[in-house]
Amino acid sequence: MTMDLNLAIAVHSEWKALLLAAIINNETLDTASIAKDNCCELGKWLHTNAKAHFGSLPSFEACVVKHAKFHIEASKVAAAINTKKYPDALAMLNAGTAYSAASSAVQVAINNLKTEAGL
Numbered sequence: 001m002t003m004d005l006n007l008a009i010a011v012h013s014e015w016k017a018l019l020l021a022a023i024i025n026n027e028t029l030d031t032a033s034i035a036k037d038n039c040c041e042l043g044k045w046l047h048t049n050a051k052a053h054f055g056s057l058p059s060f061e062a063c064v065v066k067h068a069k070f071h072i073e074a075s076k077v078a079a080a081i082n083t084k085k086y087p088d089a090l091a092m093l094n095a096g097t098a099y100s101a102a103s104s105a106v107q108v109a110i111n112n113l114k115t116e117a118g119l
Helices: 005-013 015-024 031-035 041-046 049-054 058-082 086-092 098-117
Strands: none
Touching: 005 015, 005 041, 005 098, 015 058, 015 086, 031 058, 041 049, 041 058, 049 058, 049 098, 058 086, 058 098
């Protein structure tokens, strides 16, 4: 199974919009699932087929680590949303925050893996 890593980048970029929508719509999110790095398509791929094919590449381990960190940060925003701390949740999505850094880092890591793996 191959993975469209450009699509994976796009999907992870959409998390900010999903979190903003949850704030606007007063939604409750599943923080436990969001925190897991193996629930999204990229995570499933990283922990199965990609590990078998690309696990020895330096960029692979970095991608796994950055991806996991991203999901942890997204779950922290989701937790703030679930406790109705909307100003805090909004602030967590700003530039210069842990969420923003994790989001950028996972995109860079995916691109690095894509390049090193020749995908």
